[in-house]
Structure formats: structure tokens, C-alpha cells
Amino acid sequence: MTQNLVIIGAGMATGRALEHLLDAEPDAYNVTLFNAEPRGNYNRIMLSPVLSGDKAYDEIVTHTAEWYDENGVTCRFGEKVAGIDRTAKTVTAANGDVVPYDKLLLGTGSNPFMIPLPGHDLEGVIAYRDLEDTERMMTMVEGQKVVVIGGGLLGLEAAAGMAARGVDVTVVHLMGHLMERQLDEAAGYLLRKALIDKGITVKCSANSKEILGKDGHVTGLLLEDGTELPCDLLVMAVGIRPNTALAAEAGLAVGKGIHVDDQMVTSDADILAVGECVEHNGALFGLVAPLYEQAKVVAQTLLGQEAAFVQKEVSTKLKVTGCDLFSAGDFADGPGREDIVFRDPARGVYKRLVLEENRVKGAVFYGDTADSNWFFGLIKDGTDVAEMRETLIFGPAFQGGTPLDPMAAVAALPDDAEICGCNGISKGTIVAAIQDGATDLAAVRTVTKASGSCGTCTGLVEQVLGATLGDDFVIPAAQSMCGCTDLAHEEVRRLIKSKGLKSMPAVWQELGWKTTCGCHVCRPALNFYLLADWPVEYQDDPQSRFINERKHANIQKDGTFSVVPRIWGGITNPDELRAIADAADKYHVPTVKFTGGQRIDLLGVKGEDLPHIWADLNKAGLVSGHAYSKGLRTVKTCVGTDHCRFGTQDSTGLGIRLEKMLWGSWTPHKLKLAVSGCPRNCAEATCKDIGVVCVDSGYQVSIGGAAGMDVKETELLCQVATEDETMEVVAAVTQLYRENAKYLDRIYKWMNKVGLDWIKDQIDDPDTRRALADRFELSQSIYRKDPWAEHARDKAETYQPLANLTLEAAE
Amino acid sequence: MTNWIDIGALEDVPARGARMIKTAFGCVAVFRTGDDQVFALDNACPHKAGPLAEGIVHGTKVTCPLHNWVISLETGQAQGADEGVVNTYPARIEEGRILLDAACLMRRAA
Ligand SMILES: Cc1cc2nc3c(=O)[nH]c(=O)nc-3n(C[C@H](O)[C@H](O)[C@H](O)COP(=O)(O)OP(=O)(O)OC[C@H]3O[C@@H](n4cnc5c(N)ncnc54)[C@H](O)[C@@H]3O)c2cc1C
Numbered sequence: 045m046t047q048n049l050v051i052i053g054a055g056m057a058t059g060r061a062l063e064h065l066l067d068a069e070p071d072a073y074n075v076t077l078f079n080a081e082p083r084g085n086y087n088r089i090m091l092s093p094v095l096s097g098d099k100a101y102d103e104i105v106t107h108t109a110e111w112y113d114e115n116g117v118t119c120r121f122g123e124k125v126a127g128i129d130r131t132a133k134t135v136t137a138a139n140g141d142v143v144p145y146d147k148l149l150l151g152t153g154s155n156p157f158m159i160p161l162p163g164h165d166l167e168g169v170i171a172y173r174d175l176e177d178t179e180r181m182m183t184m185v186e187g188q189k190v191v192v193i194g195g196g197l198l199g200l201e202a203a204a205g206m207a208a209r210g211v212d213v214t215v216v217h218l219m220g221h222l223m224e225r226q227l228d229e230a231a232g233y234l235l236r237k238a239l240i241d242k243g244i245t246v247k248c249s250a251n252s253k254e255i256l257g258k259d260g261h262v263t264g265l266l267l268e269d270g271t272e273l274p275c276d277l278l279v280m281a282v283g284i285r286p287n288t289a290l291a292a293e294a295g296l297a298v299g300k301g302i303h304v305d306d307q308m309v310t311s312d313a314d315i316l317a318v319g320e321c322v323e324h325n326g327a328l329f330g331l332v333a334p335l336y337e338q339a340k341v342v343a344q345t346l347l348g349q350e351a352a353f354v355q356k357e358v359s360t361k362l363k364v365t366g367c368d369l370f371s372a373g374d375f376a377d378g379p380g381r382e383d384i385v386f387r388d389p390a391r392g393v394y395k396r397l398v399l400e401e402n403r404v405k406g407a408v409f410y411g412d413t414a415d416s417n418w419f420f421g422l423i424k425d426g427t428d429v430a431e432m433r434e435t436l437i438f439g440p441a442f443q444g445g446t447p448l449d450p451m452a453a454v455a456a457l458p459d460d461a462e463i464c465g466c467n468g469i470s471k472g473t474i475v476a477a478i479q480d481g482a483t484d485l486a487a488v489r490t491v492t493k494a495s496g497s498c499g500t501c502t503g504l505v506e507q508v509l510g511a512t513l514g515d516d517f518v519i520p521a522a523q524s525m526c527g528c529t530d531l532a533h534e535e536v537r538r539l540i541k542s543k544g545l546k547s548m549p550a551v552w553q554e555l556g557w558k559t560t561c562g563c564h565v566c567r568p569a570l571n572f573y574l575l576a577d578w579p580v581e582y583q584d585d586p587q588s589r590f591i592n593e594r595k596h597a598n599i600q601k602d603g604t605f606s607v608v609p610r611i612w613g614g615i616t617n618p619d620e621l622r623a624i625a626d627a628a629d630k631y632h633v634p635t636v637k638f639t640g641g642q643r644i645d646l647l648g649v650k651g652e653d654l655p656h657i658w659a660d661l662n663k664a665g666l667v668s669g670h671a672y673s674k675g676l677r678t679v680k681t682c683v684g685t686d687h688c689r690f691g692t693q694d695s696t697g698l699g700i701r702l703e704k705m706l707w708g709s710w711t712p713h714k715l716k717l718a719v720s721g722c723p724r725n726c727a728e729a730t731c732k733d734i735g736v737v738c739v740d741s742g743y744q745v746s747i748g749g750a751a752g753m754d755v756k757e758t759e760l761l762c763q764v765a766t767e768d769e770t771m772e773v774v775a776a777v778t779q780l781y782r783e784n785a786k787y788l789d790r791i792y793k794w795m796n797k798v799g800l801d802w803i804k805d806q807i808d809d810p811d812t813r814r815a816l817a818d819r820f821e822l823s824q825s826i827y828r829k830d831p832w833a834e835h836a837r838d839k840a841e842t843y844q845p846l847a848n849l850t851l852e853a854a855e
Numbered sequence: 856m857t858n859w860i861d862i863g864a865l866e867d868v869p870a871r872g873a874r875m876i877k878t879a880f881g882c883v884a885v886f887r888t889g890d891d892q893v894f895a896l897d898n899a900c901p902h903k904a905g906p907l908a909e910g911i912v913h914g915t916k917v918t919c920p921l922h923n924w925v926i927s928l929e930t931g932q933a934q935g936a937d938e939g940v941v942n943t944y945p946a947r948i949e950e951g952r953i954l955l956d957a958a959c960l961m962r963r964a965a
């Protein structure tokens with residue numbers, strides 16, 4: 045007698061298993077197929093094209109009513125199985141029917157995970173899993189608002205599908221970049237840009253707090269930071285959980301999913317499972333490729349054949365038109381790895397391969413996925429790529445030939461070959477310009493614009509110069525910022541402004557960085573450039589700062605730190621001194637020293653004590669002196685008219701005002717000021733970065749002094765009549781320095797490059813001066829704050845060891 | 856034999872950053888790269904024992920805060936012209952937690 049096979053769930057996995065089974069032995073089983081959804085098997089992954097309107101539901105049905113009929117499958121659609129009795133070997137349908145089985149196949153799929161935020165049960169809060177969800181999203185029309193929580197594959201497909209219908213969509217994503225499990229930051233950045241171009245609002249690093257509603261219906265989403273996003277529908281696409289409830293109730297072994305062996309058999313020999321509901325060797329599944337492999341195996345097992353499921357690499361593509369991305373393999377774990385990175389900013393292309401022992405382990409492509417299958421093949425087969433390593437990233441077309449001499453390659457290019465992608469300049473145009481007398485890079489750039497935008501073709505332009513002029517042209521050794529780029533600091537600064545690059549991944553991508561995430565040379569510089577140019581938009585990145593600025597204290601050679609509280613203008617009082625003395629006692633500070641900047645240095649503080657000593661000093665009103673920063677250090681003063689018989693102005697008062705205006709600001713290098721009350725100059729103002737010397741008729745502001753490895757006297761910038769004007773001049777020149785200087789150039793070095801006259805021109809023009817001072821003030825509205833207080837309050841934990849294993853290890 | 860111990864949550868270590876842990880045999884720096892790999896190394900540069908946990912992390916390397924030696928997180932080898940090597944210890948991530956091989960830490964002591 046034929047055996048009874050009962051299948052629970054008519055999804056993609058069981059559907060495929062059924063096909064294999066019926067192909068091999070149509071009469072092996074009497075099949076009964078239950079499905080909670082009121083329909084048979086359809087191609088779930090094509091719901092997104094249905095949502096965007098590119099396909100109709102009919103087109104994505106895998107098995108029609110006729111198909112089930114022809115193959116003798118008893119369909120019980122719209123009926124959820126309520127229980128399994130393993131002793132009696134029966135299942136019970138929702139309506140109470142009891143159906144006996146010889147073999148039972150579970151294919152219950154997954155449940156979308158719903159974050160239990162307040163309001164998650166409001167009407168209008170849905171997941172994205174089945175046709176009902178899709179149809180609900182399709183009711184949204186132009187002008188309506190939808191919030192999608194989750195910037196993964198599903199969330200973005202939902203967002204793009206609705207945006208294509210003219211719906212106003214906002215994606216709220218918890219992590220720093222989109223699809224963080226499949227993409228690295230660079231690809232995430234490009235994807236975000238493409239989605240924004242489609243009119244979708246993307247909020248990363250955004251934490252949802254509460255779903256708002258009215259009369260039982262959703263009206264908006266409230267974020268942790270207080271932002272309120274109104275919406276008519278809220279889609280949660282934050283992940284899936286294997287649907288194991290039925291199996292667990294029946295007493296089958298269940299972990300995160302239903303445990304199965306290599307034959308897809310559960311802990312009960314007569315019950316098999318397949319699809320997203322299973323757990324195999326600790327792994328869960330969320331893409332169809334491995335499920336189809338499982339389906340093959342489960343069919344063979346049911347037919348008594350030998351078969352074993354083996355996990356393979358999976359790859360992901362996003363089904364959103366205009367966003368070509370591909371990610372495969374594993375770039376998240378394991379030592380001995382190397383990256384090969386290729387970027388083509390003009391085309392918006394990013395490719396990254398992760399290699400280990402000459403084998404490709406992972407790949408992320410954005411913008412050009414034409415060769416992704418070839419690479420995926422290399423990953424799956426574990427091909428040894430040692431031979432083609434140099435040209436590997438360019439894909440299969442480039443393999444097999446000998447590497448070209450770059451100069452010969454350029455010489456061989458036809459005249460209409462494009463050299464500068466940004467400006468659309470061909471080789472012929474550049475050659476013509478050279479023949480007309482433009483014989484160096486700057487001249488070619490001026491005449492043709494080639495290499496004047498993103499600058500990444502600079503090398504190519506130089507090669508064209510070389511090929512055209514022969515030995516008359518020596519390709520200059522680029523003074524690049526670091527090994528990650530061929531661009532010089534100045535070019536990077538210019539491009540950050542002109543291209544509006546507001547994040548590190550944006551710079552890395554648009555300027556063609558050769559590494560995944562920069563190095564210790566370029567990252568601190570980029571962090572400064574970005575925060576100086578985009579104070580409001582850019583978020584300071586502590587991980588790109590040297591330790592002193594990250595921990596707001598100076599590291600000493602023995603790994604301890606020094607702590608220097610700010611003493612405004614060098615003026616203190618007994619209470620502050622007492623608090624400093626108490627702190628020195630309490631934290632066993634071995635050395636207490638007066639600095640040259642009129643303050644007190646507590647040397648030898650343990651890293652772990654930093655937040656505590658800061659909190660104590662804060663209580664007495666003392667804040668960070670930034671003695672560790674590329675930023676404002678001190679404003680040294682003399683006693684001026686308050687006490688000195690020669691004093692012409694209130695130098696102390698002005699010094700304190702200046703320090704209160706400037707503190708907390710970041711500058712290309714350290715910034716020291718001084719104010720002397722008369723030309724006797726007791727505050728040594730003329731060897732500071734900015735010095736003010738008071739005279740009877742007003743204030744002389746001079747810049748570019750130094751008293752370090754180089755000793756320099758300041759040069760006069762201007763003389764003004766009032767304290768207020770002095771304040772504005774100092775703010776303006778500080779901002780000019782912040783906006784233009786190369787990172788780690790003191791003012792005198794910057795002045796040598798741009799010339800004092802140019803600086804004077806800017807400061808003498810009242811409009812320019814005011815605009816500079818205004819921009820400085822805008823930046824200060826964010827950075828004028830005490831980092832000690834902030835760290836003592838919010839980050840104290842991070843100053844402690846992550847774990848203390850001294851006890852455990854001693855056992 | 857391995858003996859994986861849970862030393863903390865991945866999110867407690869900033870991406871492209873590190874935290875230090877104390878062991879009976881000295882401090883170990885636990886690094887997290889930009890793409891969420893974790894590595895554990897002795898917290899002392901082979902040059903002048905600089906605290907590597909305080910360095911700038913880039914790719915799978917860290918730059919020592921004292922004299923800018925660049926150390927591979929994978930092998931512990933100093934890069935470029937510099938020569939020296941730091942002990943490394945097996946580390947991995949499981950369900951958002953960082954695990955270190957305690958057995959290996961102990962072996963160092965022996
Ligand atoms: C919008 C969307 C886009 C996707 N895009 C891709 C993609 O591009 N590439 C890719 O590889 N994957 C994609 N996926 C994932 C892919 O669709 C799933 O991996 C696949 O459908 C899982 O198949 P399954 O058979 O395990 O489960 P399902 O297809 O979910 O089928 C399970 C079925 O079991 C039924 N069921 C559950 N419990 C019971 C019960 N007690 N009684 C009766 N019936 C029950 C459910 O109603 C459901 O119909 C996408 C998924 C979605 C939702």
C-alpha cells in the first residue's frame with residue numbers, strides 16, 4: 045500500500061522537494077499538503093517586483109491548482125496544522141480533522157521578527173513576508189507616508205517598491221550603514237546615495253523608541269533622539285525567526301531552528317524538515333539557494349536514497365532597479381586575510397575582494413556586478429588565484445594576458461579614449477593642449493579641466509604628458525597624503541569641499557582610496573577636514589583620532605596619562621587650587637608641575653582613574669584644558685592694567701574672553717595664544733601662533749610665531765581699536781586656518797605656503813572677516829563643550845578593562 | 856584543548872577600536888575591525904611596549920600610539936621595515952559576544 049506523506053507548509057522549499065519527489069517516483073506517496081496561507085506555492089522572492097508593479101501576482105505562482113490536481117496532491121490551503129501526535133502518527137488540522145501520516149515533512153518557513161516597541165500592535169504596523177503584506181503596501185498611493193524599520197534586503201526592497209509608486213518613504217536603520225551584514229561601509233554609502241536619488245529618505249544609526257498611534261491606528265514613529273516621523277503605514281523588516289512552534293510542541297529537538305541531520309531528518313526518524321525552519325550544524329538559512337539543495341536531499345531521503353546536505357557559500361543581490369550590488373562569501377571572520385579594492389568614482393563603482401591563502405573568500409561589488417558570477421565561482425570552488433592576483437579585480441576578461449607597461453598602454457590608446465571621466469576629456473583633447481604649449485599638469489588642468497574634478501585621473505594625465513613630450517617630461521613623484529591615495533592633502537581638502545563629501549566612506553569612495561578604511565596617517569587628517577568643513581553634518585569619529593584626543597589626556601611613555609585642567613587666562617583661585625590638590629592626593633599623582641602655559645599638570649594618572657579624577661575636578665568647576673589636542677591650548681596673559689603700572693589695556697580680561705570663545709575648537713595643529721598688556725610683552729605673545737599686544741591706541745594682532753623646534757617671531761596681521769574687533773579678527777583668522785591649512789601645519793607653516801598677504805586680504809575685508817567669524821561660531825556651537833564631563837558621564841565604562849580575568853586564569 | 860570564555864559584548868568594543876582586558880599574565884588588547892572581525896594580542900608593542908589597545912585600527916592592522924609602528928592584528932608581526940612580533944590569541948564572535956581561548960592565554964604563562 046502506498047504510504048501517506050503529509051507536508052506542512054506549501055512554501056518554496058517544500059514546493060521544490062515535491063517537484064523532485066514527483067519527478068523521481070510519482071506514485072511513492074499519497075501526498076497531503078497543508079498551508080496556512082490560503083494559496084499554494086508561489087515565488088516569494090518575487091513579491092518585490094509585484095510590489096513595485098513590475099509583475100502581477102499570477103506571474104509569480106509556481107504551482108497552479110491544475111498542477112496540484114494533475115499530480116494528485118491533496119491540497120488543504122488556508123488550513124493551519126494545529127498539532128502533531130507523534131505516537132499516533134497523525135496531524136490535527138485547525139478544524140479538528142485528524143490526518144494520519146507515515147512520513148511527515150515540515151516546511152513552516154520563518155516568522156518575521158517584530159520589535160516589541162510600544163505600539164507594535166497598532167493597526168497599520170505590518171511585516172513583509174507574504175502576499176497580504178504586499179497587497180497592503182500596494183494600497184499606499186502618492187502623497188502617503190510610510191516608515192520602514194530595517195535597512196536590510198527586505199526593508200530596502202519594500203521601500204524601493206513603494207517609492208516607485210510615488211509613496212513618501214523613510215527607512216530607519218539602527219546600524220551605521222545599510223545592509224551591514226552583506227555590505228561594507230563603502231558599498232553601503234553608494235547604496236544609500238542611490239536610494240536617496242530615488243527619493244527615499246534614509247536614516248542610519250537611528251534608534252526607534254515608540255510607535256505612535258491614534259484610535260488604534262499607527263500615525264508615526266518616534267526615534268530615541270526625539271525625531272517624529274509621521275506615517276500612514278509602518279513596515280517592520282528587521283529579521284526573521286525560524287517558525288518552530290509546532291515542532292517544539294511535538295517534542296522534536298529544536299534549537300534556534302528545528303534540528304536536522306545531513307539527511308534532513310529531525311530527531312524523530314519519520315519526521316523530516318526543510319527550508320528556513322531548520323537548523324543544520326548550527327546554521328540557519330534565509331536565502332533560497334541552500335533551501336533548494338535541502339529540497340533535493342529531502343526528496344532523496346524520502347525515496348530511501350543516500351544523500352547528504354552540504355552547506356555552501358551563499359550570495360546576495362538586491363532586487364532594486366538601479367542598485368546593482370552583489371555580496372558573497374565571508375568577509376567577517378578569520379585571520380590571514382588581505383583586501384583588493386577597486387574604485388571608479390566617476391561610474392560609482394566599488395569592488396572589494398577578500399583573499400586568504402590565495403583564495404577568494406568574499407566579494408562585495410557595487411555599481412558593476414557583471415562579473416559577479418565568475419567571482420562567486422572562484423569563491424565556491426576555492427580556486428587558487430595566485431597567478432592572476434595582480435589583475436584579478438578586473439575580472440575574467442583581463443586574465444591570461446601579460447601585464448601592460450602603463451606608459452605603453454596610454455600611448456596605445458586611441459585619441460577618443462576618455463581620460464578624465466568627470467569632465468569628459470578625451471586623450472586627443474589633452475594631446476592637442478600639450479602641443480599648444482600646456483607642458484605640465486597644472487597647465488593641462490587649466491586649459492582642459494582634465495583631472496580638475498575628482499583628481500583620480502591625475503596619473504593618467506601625467507602619462508599622456510609623458511607619452512607626448514617624451515623625455516622632456518618627468519612624471520613628478522606625487523606628494524600624496526599617504527599610501528592610501530595619490531592625492532595630496534590640498535587636493536583632498538579642495539575635493540571634500542567642492543564635491544560636498546561629508547563622511548569618511550564618501551571620501552574613500554569618491555576619491556578612490558586604495559584601502560578599505562584608510563590608515564593612521566590619513567584618518568586623523570580626514571576626520572579634521574570633515575569636521576572643520578561640515579561642523580553640523582559630520583560626526584566626529586573618535587576611532588580616527590590619536591589616543592590623546594580620543595582619551596582627552598596625554599599618554600606618557602609608561603602608558604599613564606597627564607591631566608591638565610583649564611585655567612582661564614592663567615587666573616585661578618584658592619578653591620580651584622584646593623580641588624586640584626585634593627585630586628592629586630586622592631589619585632596618588634606622582635608629579636605636579638606648572639606648565640609654560642600658566643596652568644598645572646598632574647602627571648602619572650592611571651587610565652582607569654581618568655573619568656573619576658575628571659568628575660572630581662568638574663565638581664569644582666574645572667574643565668578640560670585640551671592640553672592634548674590639535675586645538676586651542678592656552679591663552680597666556682600678563683596682569684595688564686589690573687596690576688601693572690605699564691599696562692595699556694585689560695590684557696587678562698581679554699585673554700579670558702578669547703579663551704572662552706576659542707576653547708574646545710579643533711585646529712590643524714595645536715593653537716597657542718597670548719595677550720600682553722604693553723609692548724614689554726611679558727606674556728611672550730610674539731612667539732605664539734596668535735599673539736595680541738596691547739598698545740595705547742588698541743590691539744596689535746600678529747600671527748605665525750613658534751617656540752618649538754623652529755623659533756619664529758609673529759608677523760603683524762592688523763591693528764584694531766576695540767576688544768570686540770580683536771575677538772572677531774582672532775575668530776576669523778582661526779577659522780581661515782581651520783578651513784585651509786594642511787593637517788599638522790602650525791600657522792607659521794601655513795602662512796609660508798599661502799602668504800601673509802593673502803591672509804591679510806581675507807581679514808581686512810569686513811564681509812569675509814564676519815563670514816569667517818560666523819562660521820567659526822557655528823562650529824563652536826557644537827564643539828565648545830567639556831569633553832571630560834561628557835566622558836565621565838557617558839563613557840566612564842570604556843576607560844575600564846573590558847574584562848578582568850586575573851581570577852579565572854589563576855585557577 | 857580550547858576553552859572559550861566570554862569576555863564581553865562585541866558592541867562594547869568600538870568598530871576600528873580596541874579594549875584592554877586584564878589577565879594574570881599581563882594585559883591583552885581585544886580589537887574590533889571596521890568589518891567586525893575580532894583579534895586579541897598582547898597589549899604591548901614589540902618596540903617600546905606601547906599600549907596597542909590605544910592605537911588607530913585600520914584594515915586588519917593597528918598603529919602603536921607611541922612611535923607609529925604598524926602591527927598586523929592577524930599575525931602580530933610588525934609591518935614594513937620594523938621587526939618584531941606580538942603574541943596573538945584566538946578570538947571569535949558568537950551571537951554578538953566576544954570569546955577568547957583561555958587555554959591559550961594560560962599556555963603563555965607556562
Ligand atoms: C519579499 C521577500 C523577498 C525575498 N527575496 C529573496 C531573494 O532575493 N533571494 C533569496 O534567495 N531569498 C529571498 N527571500 C527569502 C525566500 O523567499 C525564503 O528564503 C523562502 O521563501 C523560504 O522558503 P520556505 O519554504 O522555507 O518558507 P516559506 O516560503 O515561507 O513557506 C512556509 C509556508 O509554511 C506555511 N506555514 C507555516 N506554519 C504552518 C502551519 N502550522 N500549518 C500550515 N502551514 C504553515 C506558511 O504559511 C508559509 O506559506 C525573500 C523573501 C521575501 C519575503
Ligand code: SF4
Nearest residue numbers: 682688691721722726
Ligand atoms: S606686558 Fe606690559 S602690561 Fe603686561 S605685565 Fe608686562 S609690562 Fe605690564
